[in-house]
Amino acid sequence: MAAKDTKGEMTLRLSRTLPFRRDRVFKAWTDPEELAHWFNPTPEHELRIIRYDLRAGGSYALDIKAPTGILYRLTGTYREVKRPEKLVYTWRMEEGYPDKDETLVTVEFHERGEATEVVLTHEKFPHRKMQEDHAQGWNACFDRLTGYLQGAERG
Numbered sequence: 001m002a003a004k005d006t007k008g009e010m011t012l013r014l015s016r017t018l019p020f021r022r023d024r025v026f027k028a029w030t031d032p033e034e035l036a037h038w039f040n041p042t043p044e045h046e047l048r049i050i051r052y053d054l055r056a057g058g059s060y061a062l063d064i065k066a067p068t069g070i071l072y073r074l075t076g077t078y079r080e081v082k083r084p085e086k087l088v089y090t091w092r093m094e095e096g097y098p099d100k101d102e103t104l105v106t107v108e109f110h111e112r113g114e115a116t117e118v119v120l121t122h123e124k125f126p127h128r129k130m131q132e133d134h135a136q137g138w139n140a141c142f143d144r145l146t147g148y149l150q151g152a153e154r155g
Helices: 021-031 032-038 128-154
Strands: 008-017 046-052 059-065 071-082 088-093 101-111 115-125
Touching: 008 032, 008 128, 021 032, 021 115, 021 128, 032 046, 032 128, 115 128
Parallel strands: none
Antiparallel strands: 008 115, 046 059, 059 071, 071 088, 088 101, 101 115
């Protein structure tokens, strides 16, 4: 097991440029009906939105059921919602994951012509294993978001 960083300052930063306009990407990230289509690591995972109050001070709760039957409960509070530019929210896995530490997610949406660069910063990981697990999960979500937007555009 990785040593715990008592400062809680481990940070994950990912960036993806998606060939869609910023308002479209922001909507896919913030509309509960759209979120349900891509915000899980695989198509076999099931997402259920328990609570979704998208405003500064509002909270969310999501259940993600893995194909193995494990239920992950994700909760947090929105600290900043700046349409269509930025989201800042806390993140805690209350069930299904061994670490219950609260972390912080910042998602920035930058216009790049007709495309959007999404910069995700997930910080305050207590140890490297948690950071690595989340890197894998976020990369899978980015892949699914891209596929979802491509399908929605065709559809």
